[in-house]
Amino acid sequence: MIDTIEADQPLSLDDYVDKSMLIVDDDKPFLQRLGRAMTTRGYDVRTVDTVGAAIADIASNPPAFAIIDMRLEDGSGLDVIRSLSDRRPEARSVMLTGYGNIATAVAAVKNGAFDYLSKPADADQVHAVLMASPLSGKVDAPDSPMSAERVRWEHIMRVYEMCDRNVSHAAEKLNMHRRTLQRILSKRAPR
Incomplete structure:
Protein backbone atom coordinates (compact mmCIF):
# COMPACT_ATOMS: atom_id res chain seq x y z
CA MET A 1 0.00 0.00 0.00
CA ILE A 2 2.28 2.83 1.24
CA ASP A 3 5.95 2.39 2.20
CA THR A 4 6.65 5.56 4.19
CA ILE A 5 4.46 8.21 5.69
CA GLU A 6 5.69 11.61 6.76
CA ALA A 7 3.98 13.08 9.83
CA ASP A 8 2.71 16.31 8.27
CA GLN A 9 2.23 15.03 4.73
CA PRO A 10 -1.38 14.35 3.76
CA LEU A 11 -1.89 11.29 1.62
CA SER A 12 -3.35 11.14 -1.86
CA LEU A 13 -5.75 8.54 -3.21
CA ASP A 14 -3.10 7.89 -5.88
CA ASP A 15 -0.89 6.50 -3.06
CA TYR A 16 -3.29 3.54 -2.81
CA VAL A 17 -3.49 0.56 -5.15
CA ASP A 18 -6.86 -0.58 -3.77
CA LYS A 19 -9.43 2.25 -3.90
CA SER A 20 -12.43 0.13 -2.88
CA MET A 21 -14.91 1.87 -0.60
CA LEU A 22 -18.01 0.69 1.25
CA ILE A 23 -20.59 3.27 2.33
CA VAL A 24 -23.20 2.17 4.88
CA ASP A 25 -26.13 4.47 5.65
CA ASP A 26 -29.88 3.94 5.94
CA ASP A 27 -30.66 7.44 4.63
CA LYS A 28 -30.97 6.45 0.96
CA PRO A 29 -30.80 9.96 -0.61
CA PHE A 30 -27.70 10.77 1.46
CA LEU A 31 -26.21 7.35 0.61
CA GLN A 32 -26.68 7.95 -3.13
CA ARG A 33 -25.29 11.53 -3.02
CA LEU A 34 -22.25 10.51 -0.99
CA GLY A 35 -21.67 7.48 -3.21
CA ARG A 36 -21.65 9.65 -6.36
CA ALA A 37 -19.41 12.26 -4.70
CA MET A 38 -16.85 9.69 -3.57
CA THR A 39 -16.90 8.03 -7.00
CA THR A 40 -16.00 11.37 -8.62
CA ARG A 41 -13.04 11.59 -6.21
CA GLY A 42 -11.69 8.29 -7.56
CA TYR A 43 -12.97 5.66 -5.14
CA ASP A 44 -14.51 2.35 -6.31
CA VAL A 45 -17.74 2.71 -4.32
CA ARG A 46 -20.19 0.06 -3.11
CA THR A 47 -23.23 1.10 -1.05
CA VAL A 48 -25.47 -0.78 1.38
CA ASP A 49 -28.13 0.36 3.84
CA THR A 50 -28.15 -2.29 6.60
CA VAL A 51 -25.73 -3.78 9.11
CA GLY A 52 -26.40 -7.29 7.75
CA ALA A 53 -25.67 -6.30 4.15
CA ALA A 54 -22.51 -4.45 5.23
CA ILE A 55 -21.15 -7.40 7.20
CA ALA A 56 -21.90 -9.75 4.29
CA ASP A 57 -20.15 -7.38 1.86
CA ILE A 58 -17.11 -7.13 4.15
CA ALA A 59 -16.96 -10.92 4.52
CA SER A 60 -16.85 -11.41 0.75
CA ASN A 61 -14.60 -8.48 -0.20
CA PRO A 62 -13.31 -6.19 2.61
CA PRO A 63 -12.81 -2.63 1.30
CA ALA A 64 -9.77 -0.41 1.77
CA PHE A 65 -12.02 2.49 2.83
CA ALA A 66 -15.40 2.71 4.56
CA ILE A 67 -17.88 5.38 5.59
CA ILE A 68 -20.31 4.00 8.15
CA ASP A 69 -23.33 5.59 9.82
CA MET A 70 -23.51 5.02 13.57
CA ARG A 71 -27.23 4.31 13.90
CA LEU A 72 -28.78 2.03 11.31
CA GLU A 73 -32.28 0.59 11.25
CA ASP A 74 -31.11 -2.95 11.99
CA GLY A 75 -28.31 -2.22 14.45
CA SER A 76 -25.18 -0.25 15.23
CA GLY A 77 -22.47 0.85 12.84
CA LEU A 78 -19.99 -0.21 15.53
CA ASP A 79 -20.71 -3.82 14.55
CA VAL A 80 -19.74 -2.99 10.96
CA ILE A 81 -16.55 -1.23 12.12
CA ARG A 82 -15.66 -4.28 14.23
CA SER A 83 -16.25 -6.63 11.29
CA LEU A 84 -14.12 -4.53 8.95
CA SER A 85 -11.35 -4.23 11.54
CA ASP A 86 -11.32 -8.02 12.01
CA ARG A 87 -11.20 -8.74 8.25
CA ARG A 88 -8.92 -5.88 7.16
CA PRO A 89 -7.20 -4.07 10.06
CA GLU A 90 -5.38 -1.57 7.81
CA ALA A 91 -8.65 -0.30 6.26
CA ARG A 92 -9.45 3.36 6.81
CA SER A 93 -12.99 3.82 8.04
CA VAL A 94 -14.88 6.91 9.14
CA MET A 95 -17.86 6.74 11.48
CA LEU A 96 -20.63 9.26 10.71
CA THR A 97 -23.49 10.15 13.01
CA GLY A 98 -26.08 12.77 13.65
CA TYR A 99 -25.72 12.01 17.35
CA GLY A 100 -22.11 13.08 17.77
CA ASN A 101 -20.57 12.55 21.17
CA ILE A 102 -17.22 11.72 22.67
CA ALA A 103 -18.24 8.31 24.01
CA THR A 104 -19.32 6.95 20.63
CA ALA A 105 -16.26 8.49 18.99
CA VAL A 106 -14.03 6.66 21.45
CA ALA A 107 -16.00 3.44 20.96
CA ALA A 108 -15.70 3.76 17.17
CA VAL A 109 -11.94 4.30 17.29
CA LYS A 110 -11.47 1.46 19.81
CA ASN A 111 -13.37 -0.83 17.43
CA GLY A 112 -11.11 0.07 14.51
CA ALA A 113 -12.42 3.29 12.97
CA PHE A 114 -9.75 5.62 11.62
CA ASP A 115 -11.75 8.70 12.58
CA TYR A 116 -15.19 10.06 13.43
CA LEU A 117 -17.30 12.86 11.93
CA SER A 118 -20.64 14.33 12.97
CA LYS A 119 -23.34 14.82 10.37
CA PRO A 120 -23.79 16.79 8.30
CA ALA A 121 -20.40 15.93 6.82
CA ASP A 122 -19.73 16.52 3.15
CA ALA A 123 -17.62 14.45 0.77
CA ASP A 124 -14.69 16.88 0.99
CA GLN A 125 -14.54 16.51 4.78
CA VAL A 126 -14.74 12.72 4.58
CA HIS A 127 -12.07 12.55 1.86
CA ALA A 128 -9.78 14.86 3.88
CA VAL A 129 -10.13 12.64 6.96
CA LEU A 130 -9.45 9.48 4.96
CA MET A 131 -6.31 11.04 3.45
CA ALA A 132 -5.02 12.54 6.73
CA SER A 133 -1.69 11.20 7.89
CA PRO A 134 -2.15 8.90 10.90
CA LEU A 135 1.11 10.29 12.33
CA SER A 136 0.22 13.99 12.23
CA GLY A 137 -1.35 13.96 15.68
CA LYS A 138 -2.85 17.39 15.02
CA VAL A 139 -6.28 18.01 16.44
CA ASP A 140 -8.18 21.19 15.61
CA ALA A 141 -9.34 23.15 18.63
CA PRO A 142 -13.11 23.36 19.01
CA ASP A 143 -14.78 26.58 17.84
CA SER A 144 -16.61 26.91 21.14
CA PRO A 145 -16.39 25.05 24.45
CA MET A 146 -19.09 22.58 25.52
CA SER A 147 -22.02 23.78 27.59
Whole structure:
Protein backbone atom coordinates (compact mmCIF):
# COMPACT_ATOMS: atom_id res chain seq x y z
CA MET A 1 0.00 0.00 0.00
CA ILE A 2 2.28 2.83 1.24
CA ASP A 3 5.95 2.39 2.20
CA THR A 4 6.65 5.56 4.19
CA ILE A 5 4.46 8.21 5.69
CA GLU A 6 5.69 11.61 6.76
CA ALA A 7 3.98 13.08 9.83
CA ASP A 8 2.71 16.31 8.27
CA GLN A 9 2.23 15.03 4.73
CA PRO A 10 -1.38 14.35 3.76
CA LEU A 11 -1.89 11.29 1.62
CA SER A 12 -3.35 11.14 -1.86
CA LEU A 13 -5.75 8.54 -3.21
CA ASP A 14 -3.10 7.89 -5.88
CA ASP A 15 -0.89 6.50 -3.06
CA TYR A 16 -3.29 3.54 -2.81
CA VAL A 17 -3.49 0.56 -5.15
CA ASP A 18 -6.86 -0.58 -3.77
CA LYS A 19 -9.43 2.25 -3.90
CA SER A 20 -12.43 0.13 -2.88
CA MET A 21 -14.91 1.87 -0.60
CA LEU A 22 -18.01 0.69 1.25
CA ILE A 23 -20.59 3.27 2.33
CA VAL A 24 -23.20 2.17 4.88
CA ASP A 25 -26.13 4.47 5.65
CA ASP A 26 -29.88 3.94 5.94
CA ASP A 27 -30.66 7.44 4.63
CA LYS A 28 -30.97 6.45 0.96
CA PRO A 29 -30.80 9.96 -0.61
CA PHE A 30 -27.70 10.77 1.46
CA LEU A 31 -26.21 7.35 0.61
CA GLN A 32 -26.68 7.95 -3.13
CA ARG A 33 -25.29 11.53 -3.02
CA LEU A 34 -22.25 10.51 -0.99
CA GLY A 35 -21.67 7.48 -3.21
CA ARG A 36 -21.65 9.65 -6.36
CA ALA A 37 -19.41 12.26 -4.70
CA MET A 38 -16.85 9.69 -3.57
CA THR A 39 -16.90 8.03 -7.00
CA THR A 40 -16.00 11.37 -8.62
CA ARG A 41 -13.04 11.59 -6.21
CA GLY A 42 -11.69 8.29 -7.56
CA TYR A 43 -12.97 5.66 -5.14
CA ASP A 44 -14.51 2.35 -6.31
CA VAL A 45 -17.74 2.71 -4.32
CA ARG A 46 -20.19 0.06 -3.11
CA THR A 47 -23.23 1.10 -1.05
CA VAL A 48 -25.47 -0.78 1.38
CA ASP A 49 -28.13 0.36 3.84
CA THR A 50 -28.15 -2.29 6.60
CA VAL A 51 -25.73 -3.78 9.11
CA GLY A 52 -26.40 -7.29 7.75
CA ALA A 53 -25.67 -6.30 4.15
CA ALA A 54 -22.51 -4.45 5.23
CA ILE A 55 -21.15 -7.40 7.20
CA ALA A 56 -21.90 -9.75 4.29
CA ASP A 57 -20.15 -7.38 1.86
CA ILE A 58 -17.11 -7.13 4.15
CA ALA A 59 -16.96 -10.92 4.52
CA SER A 60 -16.85 -11.41 0.75
CA ASN A 61 -14.60 -8.48 -0.20
CA PRO A 62 -13.31 -6.19 2.61
CA PRO A 63 -12.81 -2.63 1.30
CA ALA A 64 -9.77 -0.41 1.77
CA PHE A 65 -12.02 2.49 2.83
CA ALA A 66 -15.40 2.71 4.56
CA ILE A 67 -17.88 5.38 5.59
CA ILE A 68 -20.31 4.00 8.15
CA ASP A 69 -23.33 5.59 9.82
CA MET A 70 -23.51 5.02 13.57
CA ARG A 71 -27.23 4.31 13.90
CA LEU A 72 -28.78 2.03 11.31
CA GLU A 73 -32.28 0.59 11.25
CA ASP A 74 -31.11 -2.95 11.99
CA GLY A 75 -28.31 -2.22 14.45
CA SER A 76 -25.18 -0.25 15.23
CA GLY A 77 -22.47 0.85 12.84
CA LEU A 78 -19.99 -0.21 15.53
CA ASP A 79 -20.71 -3.82 14.55
CA VAL A 80 -19.74 -2.99 10.96
CA ILE A 81 -16.55 -1.23 12.12
CA ARG A 82 -15.66 -4.28 14.23
CA SER A 83 -16.25 -6.63 11.29
CA LEU A 84 -14.12 -4.53 8.95
CA SER A 85 -11.35 -4.23 11.54
CA ASP A 86 -11.32 -8.02 12.01
CA ARG A 87 -11.20 -8.74 8.25
CA ARG A 88 -8.92 -5.88 7.16
CA PRO A 89 -7.20 -4.07 10.06
CA GLU A 90 -5.38 -1.57 7.81
CA ALA A 91 -8.65 -0.30 6.26
CA ARG A 92 -9.45 3.36 6.81
CA SER A 93 -12.99 3.82 8.04
CA VAL A 94 -14.88 6.91 9.14
CA MET A 95 -17.86 6.74 11.48
CA LEU A 96 -20.63 9.26 10.71
CA THR A 97 -23.49 10.15 13.01
CA GLY A 98 -26.08 12.77 13.65
CA TYR A 99 -25.72 12.01 17.35
CA GLY A 100 -22.11 13.08 17.77
CA ASN A 101 -20.57 12.55 21.17
CA ILE A 102 -17.22 11.72 22.67
CA ALA A 103 -18.24 8.31 24.01
CA THR A 104 -19.32 6.95 20.63
CA ALA A 105 -16.26 8.49 18.99
CA VAL A 106 -14.03 6.66 21.45
CA ALA A 107 -16.00 3.44 20.96
CA ALA A 108 -15.70 3.76 17.17
CA VAL A 109 -11.94 4.30 17.29
CA LYS A 110 -11.47 1.46 19.81
CA ASN A 111 -13.37 -0.83 17.43
CA GLY A 112 -11.11 0.07 14.51
CA ALA A 113 -12.42 3.29 12.97
CA PHE A 114 -9.75 5.62 11.62
CA ASP A 115 -11.75 8.70 12.58
CA TYR A 116 -15.19 10.06 13.43
CA LEU A 117 -17.30 12.86 11.93
CA SER A 118 -20.64 14.33 12.97
CA LYS A 119 -23.34 14.82 10.37
CA PRO A 120 -23.79 16.79 8.30
CA ALA A 121 -20.40 15.93 6.82
CA ASP A 122 -19.73 16.52 3.15
CA ALA A 123 -17.62 14.45 0.77
CA ASP A 124 -14.69 16.88 0.99
CA GLN A 125 -14.54 16.51 4.78
CA VAL A 126 -14.74 12.72 4.58
CA HIS A 127 -12.07 12.55 1.86
CA ALA A 128 -9.78 14.86 3.88
CA VAL A 129 -10.13 12.64 6.96
CA LEU A 130 -9.45 9.48 4.96
CA MET A 131 -6.31 11.04 3.45
CA ALA A 132 -5.02 12.54 6.73
CA SER A 133 -1.69 11.20 7.89
CA PRO A 134 -2.15 8.90 10.90
CA LEU A 135 1.11 10.29 12.33
CA SER A 136 0.22 13.99 12.23
CA GLY A 137 -1.35 13.96 15.68
CA LYS A 138 -2.85 17.39 15.02
CA VAL A 139 -6.28 18.01 16.44
CA ASP A 140 -8.18 21.19 15.61
CA ALA A 141 -9.34 23.15 18.63
CA PRO A 142 -13.11 23.36 19.01
CA ASP A 143 -14.78 26.58 17.84
CA SER A 144 -16.61 26.91 21.14
CA PRO A 145 -16.39 25.05 24.45
CA MET A 146 -19.09 22.58 25.52
CA SER A 147 -22.02 23.78 27.59
CA ALA A 148 -22.69 22.25 31.01
CA GLU A 149 -25.65 20.35 29.53
CA ARG A 150 -23.39 18.94 26.81
CA VAL A 151 -20.74 17.85 29.35
CA ARG A 152 -23.46 16.06 31.35
CA TRP A 153 -24.78 14.40 28.20
CA GLU A 154 -21.25 13.30 27.20
CA HIS A 155 -20.76 11.70 30.62
CA ILE A 156 -24.07 9.85 30.35
CA MET A 157 -23.16 8.60 26.86
CA ARG A 158 -19.71 7.46 28.06
CA VAL A 159 -21.26 5.41 30.86
CA TYR A 160 -23.91 4.05 28.46
CA GLU A 161 -21.18 2.89 26.02
CA MET A 162 -19.13 1.41 28.89
CA CYS A 163 -22.21 -0.65 29.80
CA ASP A 164 -22.36 -2.03 26.23
CA ARG A 165 -25.42 0.11 25.46
CA ASN A 166 -27.47 -1.68 28.15
CA VAL A 167 -29.99 0.92 29.38
CA SER A 168 -30.83 -0.81 32.67
CA HIS A 169 -27.20 -1.35 33.61
CA ALA A 170 -26.20 2.22 32.63
CA ALA A 171 -29.15 3.71 34.56
CA GLU A 172 -28.06 1.78 37.64
CA LYS A 173 -24.47 3.05 37.29
CA LEU A 174 -25.69 6.62 36.78
CA ASN A 175 -28.07 6.34 39.74
CA MET A 176 -31.09 7.37 37.66
CA HIS A 177 -34.35 5.78 36.63
CA ARG A 178 -34.24 3.66 33.47
CA ARG A 179 -37.03 5.69 31.82
CA THR A 180 -35.18 8.93 32.48
CA LEU A 181 -32.11 7.52 30.77
CA GLN A 182 -34.21 6.30 27.83
CA ARG A 183 -35.64 9.82 27.39
CA ILE A 184 -32.14 11.33 27.44
CA LEU A 185 -30.88 8.78 24.89
CA SER A 186 -33.80 9.41 22.53
CA LYS A 187 -32.97 13.12 22.22
CA ARG A 188 -30.26 14.78 20.18
CA ALA A 189 -27.13 15.96 21.92
CA PRO A 190 -27.37 19.46 23.44
CA ARG A 191 -25.12 22.12 21.94
